[in-house]
Amino acid sequence: MSDTTAPAPVEAKEETPFRRFVSEFAANKVAVGGLLVFVTIALLAIFAPWIAPQNPYDLAQLDIMDGRLPPGEVGGTGITHWLGTDDQGRDMLSGIIYGLRISLIVGIGSAIIACLVGASLGLLAAYAGGRTDSFIMRLVDLQLSFPTILAALMILAFLGKGVLNVVIALVIVEWAYYARTVRGSALVERRREYIEAAQCLVLPTRRILFRHLFPNCLPPLIVIGTIQIARAIALEATLSFLGLGVPITEPSLGLLIANGFEYMLSGNYWISFYPGIALLITIVSINLMGDHLRDVLNPRLKK
């Protein structure tokens, strides 16, 4: 589909609103801070193999005799474990950097796919109306009436573990939010004159949908998107914490927290604590950006 080219017109053709958007966004220091933190995390995640002192997913590099070393201790492999090690002798700093990688892949990946699926269905519902609309919207209702975690747990129990399966499960439980949002704003836009004009020119439906209607529904979608990325990251952590997300030898942040949780009473706080902090910082930075994006993109909040 031509979805991938969709955001382009906003930037290319309408340069001025984009610049206005950038300057408005930059005016809020907290949001810029959030963006900076997020970019740092993203860079860490992308360059993980070069930054992390150890490959925490390679069993041959782990030694059980280095298990549960406190922060700052040097292990048998000669690595200084600045954030300590977990029960398998895995360097926590490396584990967190690689874990961030999984969190971001799962969060952003599932958000993009869910957005594509949800937005297409939402547009279709709004434009086609009638039975198609009812059918898609009842499907959305059905999806939204189901507790997210429960649905994700069931899907994963069926699909089995693995990063890809987590992404699939998250897409299935999240698309409905996008569909509903896009349908709402598309219904409003549809009655505008420029759509009527396009219809009078007998432009093909696909062109009207994706070149005219979709770009004008983008602002709320971007807001929902950022919030859903944070939600997806938290959900992945929850699923992994419950033991249904990623394989135990390739822990994400949620699984690292779950592993350390059992050692809390014996005082080995670092196994849970540091991945928890990393998860917190990631989600807060995304939410800060998302909140401010909503303010900037919402016309009703304009001064």
Added chain:
Amino acid sequence: MAINTRGRKLAAGAVMGAAMALAAHGAQAQNLNMAVGAPVTSLDPHYHQLSPNNAAAGMIFDRLINTDGDARMQPGLAESWRAIEPNVWEFRLRRGVTFHNGNPFTAEDVAFTFQRVPNVPNSPSSFAAFVRPITNVEIVDSHTLRITTQNPSPLLPQDMTNIFILDRETHENATTEQFNSGQAAIGTGPFRVVSHTMGDRIEFARNDSYFGTRPAWATVNYRMITNGGARTAALLSGDVDFIDQVPTPDLARVRADRRLAVSEKVGLRLIFLGLDHLREDASPFITDNNGQPIARNPLRDLRVRQALSIAIDRPAIANRVMEGSATPSAQFLPPGVFSHIPNYAPPAPDAARARALLAEAGFPEGFRITLHGPNNRYPNDGRIVQAVGQMWTRIGVRTTVEAQPWTTFVGRAGRQEFSAFLIGWGSNPEGSHPVRNILATANRDRGWGASNRGRYSNPEVDRRLEAALVEIDDARREAILQEAQRIALDDVGIIPLHIQTNIWAMRNTLQHEARADELTRAQDVRPR
């Protein structure tokens, strides 16, 4: 004067108050709050063969032959027993024993119990195997029984340590539901049931007419707290006085706490790795280093199995993963138990020799394997498979680890879907039990190899087991069983890792007789 009188009244009140407080304290000391880690699934003692159920039943009922903490046979409802012919056992029953409702215990009740055991509807894991050898029960007099078996049955007394005795009058038509409601949960044991909430708690009161040692507790609150952290927290906060299955991560903390005491005993449960012996050709989870299937199953080669075994650093697992609550082992039974093989220790870890053995077997570059295991069945099961994965990877057998919930895992293991897997086996204190269930060639009709999920098969082992099962002489039977185990273990039919230590924790005002069979019962706990 008035003040003086009031002062006296006050003083008298204070004395009374103190006396009441003392009385209240006395009453409190008579009550025991205990929390166990595994839920009791039924109070019907013949419904489900499961350690938690046997523990609860062991407080309510008795067996003809009870067992002590070391799993040795002790007179229970039978005072003595002997074989009067190779296939006839005579039991002399204890006189003057009554059930909780006052009914006298007689030989009739034992005969009734044997009839009921195989006929419990919907039993998920039946006790029937223990009474199957019995062909005839003869009631000689009200307190003497003769039990005839089809073949010479040296294991009959051992089997009798698994069967709880019911009352014919009370339980003639009793259903499992009636047991669960507490209505039919009437035995001869040291405690009677006051109330039972399935999966949550059982309340017991002392049976004052118990024939054995009088229990120290007038009432017992037996709670089920399945989450390990929550169980430890309940003990630390004083909510309960006694817990079982102390989670190993909390062990250090519990041991260091001076308000608490710990009791432990090497158990009868071996944790081991099962291997795919079934397939001659490709095994489902083994590939070469490029991910291509290998035409022959490397695990059929003894040298490969030996390499995988000596690659494992068992002391490291016992000390680091199990935090000392396990003993490395090369066999099913711990020292001191019937048919333990003396001087048969696990091999010292030797990665260089493991590599050499792999090279000899034609795999100088190793291969890839997936090691499966449960993640919620045994203490630290998920961690143990990862640790083994590390050690195998280091000798060139690149290992992927997959830990799954027990129910999924055990189903797949039972269908021979795995190449290598971690599992455990809790033995009776008699070598024929693990040999028959784990090492013998699987055969449904004979009931052999019921849990032989790797499908190890060795006619030498089978032949010795056959001989042992009908050998009445204990010394000779022990020698045959030791030989059978040695043959299978030298052949690396399974890779034993360690025997678990059972650990309980309590307030330091209590003492506990630890049990090898994992059962957590209130009569084993006393004030210090």
